[in-house]
Amino acid sequence: MEHRVAMISGASGGIGACIAKTLTAQGWGLSLGARDPAPLQRRFPKALVVPQDATRSDEAAWVADTRTRFGRIDALICSAGQMIPEDIVDISDETLDLMWDINVKSPRRLVHAAWPDLVEAKTGRVVLLVSLSGKRVRSAASSSYAVTKHAALAMNHGIRQKGWKDGIRSTAICPGRVNTSMARAIADTPPGQMTQPENIAKLAKLAIDMPNEASMAEIMVNCDLEDQY
Numbered sequence: 001m002e003h004r005v006a007m008i009s010g011a012s013g014g015i016g017a018c019i020a021k022t023l024t025a026q027g028w029g030l031s032l033g034a035r036d037p038a039p040l041q042r043r044f045p046k047a048l049v050v051p052q053d054a055t056r057s058d059e060a061a062w063v064a065d066t067r068t069r070f071g072r073i074d075a076l077i078c079s080a081g082q083m084i085p086e087d088i089v090d091i092s093d094e095t096l097d098l099m100w101d102i103n104v105k106s107p108r109r110l111v112h113a114a115w116p117d118l119v120e121a122k123t124g125r126v127v128l129l130v131s132l133s134g135k136r137v138r139s140a141a142s143s144s145y146a147v148t149k150h151a152a153l154a155m156n157h158g159i160r161q162k163g164w165k166d167g168i169r170s171t172a173i174c175p176g177r178v179n180t181s182m183a184r185a186i187a188d189t190p191p192g193q194m195t196q197p198e199n200i201a202k203l204a205k206l207a208i209d210m211p212n213e214a215s216m217a218e219i220m221v222n223c224d225l226e227d228q229y
């Protein structure tokens with residue numbers, strides 16, 4: 001199982017960067033997507049770092065570059081995402097389209113483009129950074145984001161259904177507030193009381209390391225007590 005290759009979107013910061021650090025320490029080959037590749041390339045000199053903007057439909061080109069460099073793709077970690085706090089009644093079509101593109105359509109295009117490689121791997125893995133907002137709607141302000149994350153959770157289950165016979169396993173990681181710039185911008189919880197991104201990286205690694213017979217469909221993680229999560 002050495003020299004497996006993972007593609008990670010949103011690797012420039014937050015959870016994606018923590019996952020990249022964790023996997024590089026484990027000897028994975030990394031193909032990282034970022035809107036601004038240069039700083040990420042300096043941070044991960046052995047990785048392939050490719051310009052990727054979720055709004056530009058450039059996932060197929062990124063997959064092609066990854067194939068050329070590594071000759072295989074074993075795992076996709078879809079971490080790029082945006083949370084724009086707008087309620088679902090008053091949000092503009094343009095703002096909803098932007099979140100829809102980044103949180104749903106771009107990871108779907110990435111999975112589509114890399115599907116033959118995941119089938120070839122026989123133990124292909126997909127990890128979608130969803131959210132507890134994919135499980136419940138906690139406020140009006142988070143409701144538009146929640147709409148996209150509910151769709152991302154449904155996508156995770158669609159990938160599981162389609163990929164099962166080919167050994168592909170897909171996991172939705174659904175955290176509450178994680179100590180990254182995303183949550184710090186909107187929550188007044190002290191950063192030390194949020195879930196730390198390093199712990200989300202451990203869960204992503206667990207999900208891609210598990211054998212086909214130990215599939216984890218959803219992983220819920222919270223720093224707060226809620227009724228069910």
Ligand SMILES: NC(=O)c1ccc[n+]([C@@H]2O[C@H](COP(=O)([O-])OP(=O)(O)OC[C@H]3O[C@@H](n4cnc5c(N)ncnc54)[C@H](OP(=O)(O)O)[C@@H]3O)[C@@H](O)[C@H]2O)c1
Nearest residue numbers: 010012014015035053054080081129131177178180182183
């Ligand atoms: N933090 C939380 O509390 C939390 C909770 C639940 C779920 N999540 C989910 O976890 C994932 C990672 O979030 P995070 O906490 O790590 O947030 P973050 O620190 O804000 O990182 C978001 C990442 O997404 C990238 N991104 C944003 N727009 C993009 C675009 N148009 N094209 C390509 N990349 C783009 C960012 O790249 P740039 O550097 O170029 O901006 C960045 O690397 C997201 O899907 C988020 O919804 C986060």
